[in-house]
Amino acid sequence: MPTIVIASPKGGAGKSTTAIVLATELAHAGARVTLLDCDPNRSLSLWAGRAAVPHRIEVLSDIGEAEIVRTIKRHDQDGQIVIVDLEGVASRLVSRAISQADLVITPMRATTLDATVGVRALQLIQEEEEALDRRIPHAVVFTMTKAIRSKQHSGIEASLRDQGVALLEPPLMERAAFSALFEFGGDLRNMPPQGNMDAAIRNAEDFARAVYARMTEDA
Amino acid sequence: MTSKPFSVDLGRLRSREKDHSAAAVERAERAGEELGFVDRAPGRRRGRKPSPRTGQVHAKVLPHVATEIAGEARRRGVQQGVILEEAWALYKAAEEAEK
Numbered sequence A: 001m002p003t004i005v006i007a008s009p010k011g012g013a014g015k016s017t018t019a020i021v022l023a024t025e026l027a028h029a030g031a032r033v034t035l036l037d038c039d040p041n042r043s044l045s046l047w048a049g050r051a052a053v054p055h056r057i058e059v060l061s062d063i064g065e066a067e068i069v070r071t072i073k074r075h076d077q078d079g080q081i082v083i084v085d086l087e088g089v090a091s092r093l094v095s096r097a098i099s100q101a102d103l104v105i106t107p108m109r110a111t112t113l114d115a116t117v118g119v120r121a122l123q124l125i126q127e128e129e130e131a132l133d134r135r136i137p138h139a140v141v142f143t144m145t146k147a148i149r150s151k152q153h154s155g156i157e158a159s160l161r162d163q164g165v166a167l168l169e170p171p172l173m174e175r176a177a178f179s180a181l182f183e184f185g186g187d188l189r190n191m192p193p194q195g196n197m198d199a200a201i202r203n204a205e206d207f208a209r210a211v212y213a214r215m216t217e218d219a
Numbered sequence B: 001m002t003s004k005p006f007s008v009d010l011g012r013l014r015s016r017e018k019d020h021s022a023a024a025v026e027r028a029e030r031a032g033e034e035l036g037f038v039d040r041a042p043g044r045r046r047g048r049k050p051s052p053r054t055g056q057v058h059a060k061v062l063p064h065v066a067t068e069i070a071g072e073a074r075r076r077g078v079q080q081g082v083i084l085e086e087a088w089a090l091y092k093a094a095e096e097a098e099k
Helices: A015-028 A043-050 A066-076 A093-099 A112-132 A151-162 A176-186 A195-214 B022-033 B063-076 B078-097
Strands: A003-006 A031-039 A057-060 A080-084 A103-109 A138-145
Touching: A003 A015, A003 B063, A015 A031, A015 A043, A015 A080, A015 A138, A015 A176, A015 A195, A031 A066, A043 A057, A043 A176, A043 B063, A057 A080, A066 A080, A066 A093, A093 A195, A093 B022, A103 A112, A103 A195, A112 A138, A112 A151, A112 B022, A138 A176, A176 A195, B063 B078
Parallel strands: A003 A080, A003 A103, A031 A057, A031 A080, A103 A138
Antiparallel strands: none
């Protein structure tokens, strides 16, 4: 089953939120998901400790550089989707995880700083494609976006498209419910109402659909 | 947005063939290192580990004494520190006797 690696050397880009939103929506849609928490900040483990982990999701914590390849290999074969949440630094752990990916998602806030640092992940993917002689599908998702799109957002998006970078639509908007996942644990459907829950669930589900479409397009 | 409930067809999800070999991982690492994706794992502590019984690194003695202490500890099934503690107790007892 596919391994999805969430990678950006930029901290605070929304990697862990993206991983949890994607995992919970895929699990809700019937998939078994293994989440690998490779971030020393243990964001996924924090989420998993807040409430019962949703049905069909398993979280493995403290996966380091030494274990990442064999852990992915072990779970890549038993009918589960593996989602790897990486630390927000440029490390060898990131290189190793990407070498085992079927899809790399780079979350990016629509700011120049996030785009500049986030692009380093895209460069790494290109280098690894060459080194490993295989295509590594990848895409960027904008995170924490606002209802009204800024000029900066439009400019960064146009620049990425010009460079042939795939963008996942819809972006993950800035929503109280997404941040509250780390307060209440579980998934969006089981937490106390936070803002416009219907819109948050729709946003999360449409994002997961887009990822699923990308995973299955070459299958 | 679509009104049809989102459902995952596991049969359509396929993992691509990937090279898990050490050589492939090393090639990926080398590609990463050139872009600054380097080893940032916390360094391992060098040298002998402290004793789990006392939390201390063993005292150093001459090699032939170390061999004899290790042999005696092995024969009795105790830690080497126990032999040293007993020797220290004997030394203190002898000191007391001399007073």
